[in-house]
């Protein structure tokens with residue numbers, strides 16, 4: 212899969228494209244549906260599939276300070292899109308100037324001049340151009356002039372979760388996944404995303420206390436704006452150097468030790484002698500086990516950690 216950063220990186224001799232445009236944060240099940248459609252149509256038409264996305268999140272430019280917590284880095288999104296068979300991802304720097312393009316200019320520069328778009332696939336709520344004034348009706352109107360057609364499809368995929376929905380399927384969306392992650396509902400988030408929520412980062416030094424407790428934990432320094440699950444203890448996986456290891460994960464300030472910094476730490480169950488410092492690792496959150504607690508003694512914490520680890524081992528088996 213090709214990755215282009217900016218319109219100027221699109222090869223001049225790039226052929227015809229089937230395109231979808233969006234933020235695609237988390238590449239959740241609704242995103243997966245639309246991207247699969249793009250890939251399928253491209254194969255039928257003998258064209259190539261392209262996903263157009265933006266960095267930073269458009270809301271940060273339109274309303275500074277409103278950057279939402281991110282479910283996936285652009286690197287991770289690209290990885291997931293490659294798995295779906297996408298030929299190229301075009302990441303457009305979302306500058307103030309870009310945000311001010313009139314919808315028709317946006318169509319000309321991105322869809323027509325750069326990508327030679329034959330078909331664009333979007334959900335009915337797609338908006339683009341200055342003040343989000345372009346919509347699918349405008350795309351359909353401009354299509355004949357520029358030689359592309361528009362496939363507007365219902366991209367709603369339902370996920371059942373929680374007690375507050377009476378068992379009703381709720382449409383998958385990035386904001387729903389963000390809310391579930393923030394509430395610690397790892398299982399609900401996994402249902403929306405189609406896989407456990409992942410947090411990535413570099414392993415940094417902590418208080419060096421874990422090894423003394425018998426549970427060394429890799430402390431993961433996450434990227435800015437990462438969607439970090441609610442404080443608590445989780446079962447999941449720690450992946451390092453391509454190896455996926457069952458893990459018991461702690462998110463919080465280590466209140467038993469009167470800590471103040473909020474950390475994401477993962478103990479790779481039953482593994483000894485790992486050296487993960489400085490590595491880029493990922494932590495997948497499969498299930499919420501319990502809340503973070505301030506224990507009266509280290510023994511009480513250790514008793515509880517033994518129970519957590521046993522449960523995490525069972526869940527990741």
Ligand SMILES: Cc1cc2nc3c(=O)[nH]c(=O)nc-3n(C[C@H](O)[C@H](O)[C@H](O)COP(=O)(O)O)c2cc1C
Pocket residue numbers: 417418419420421422424426427428429430444459460461464465466467468476477478502503504505506512516519520
């Ligand atoms: C499965 C698990 C559960 C944990 N639960 C708690 C907890 O309830 N309260 C708490 O203060 N710390 C908890 N911790 C965090 C430990 O206090 C922390 O891993 C330890 O202090 C080591 O910190 P260090 O990596 O900075 O050395 C938990 C850690 C793990 C792996």
Ligand SMILES: Nc1ncnc2c1ncn2[C@@H]1O[C@H](COP(=O)(O)OP(=O)(O)O)[C@@H](O)[C@H]1O
Pocket residue numbers: 414415416417418419420421422423426427428429430477478479480481482483484485486487488
């Ligand atoms: N089973 C394991 N799970 C996680 N990290 C481990 C494991 N075994 C060894 N390590 C190493 O030990 C470090 C964690 O030990 P710890 O005493 O908690 O130190 P720190 O406070 O610096 O995180 C990890 O960063 C990793 O390099």
